[in-house]
Amino acid sequence: MDFNLSQMVVEVILTGLFFWLVMPKVRGAQFSGSPLEAFLYAGIFQFVKVAVIWALGLAAVALGLATHGVGLIPVVFAAVFLFWLLPALQLQVMAWVFPRVMAFDSFGSSVLCGLGLLVISCLSGDIRINLN
Numbered sequence: 001m002d003f004n005l006s007q008m009v010v011e012v013i014l015t016g017l018f019f020w021l022v023m024p025k026v027r028g029a030q031f032s033g034s035p036l037e038a039f040l041y042a043g044i045f046q047f048v049k050v051a052v053i054w055a056l057g058l059a060a061v062a063l064g065l066a067t068h069g070v071g072l073i074p075v076v077f078a079a080v081f082l083f084w085l086l087p088a089l090q091l092q093v094m095a096w097v098f099p100r101v102m103a104f105d106s107f108g109s110s111v112l113c114g115l116g117l118l119v120i121s122c123l124s125g126d127i128r129i130n131l132n
Contacts, residue, residue: 008046011124016042018116019102026116028109033101041094041101045117048090087121088114 016039023031033041063071088111095102095110104110 007124008050011121012039012042012046014120014124015045015117018042018113018120022116023102023113026109026112028105029113030103031101037101041098045090045094048094049087049121052086052090084115084118085111086114087117090114091117 016035019031019033019042020035020038023029031038060072060075063075088107091102091110091113092104092107095104104113
């Protein structure tokens, strides 16, 4: 897994802007923090996202080794069809941990915000920053 620090910084900035400017506009989603808190929670979101992706990859490798590859069939199915639910689930957990700042009225509103964060993640993966 390749970690590009400049890509992560761009993603944290875009996610912070999303939390601060876009998320309050989504029906059923609430973010009541300051701009500084938005960027702080975006950093937490990015850190947890990297940790979850790493843990899921490790679990997939362990399952594949333990079942001689047969256990990877449901993993591949989940990766292809359910990958878009991970940001929504992560937002739900963050709303549960930080209820003063973030809340969702329904799972649908967290799915909409999660899809927005998924688009940010895809866009920030295409941004290249040369500091040379």
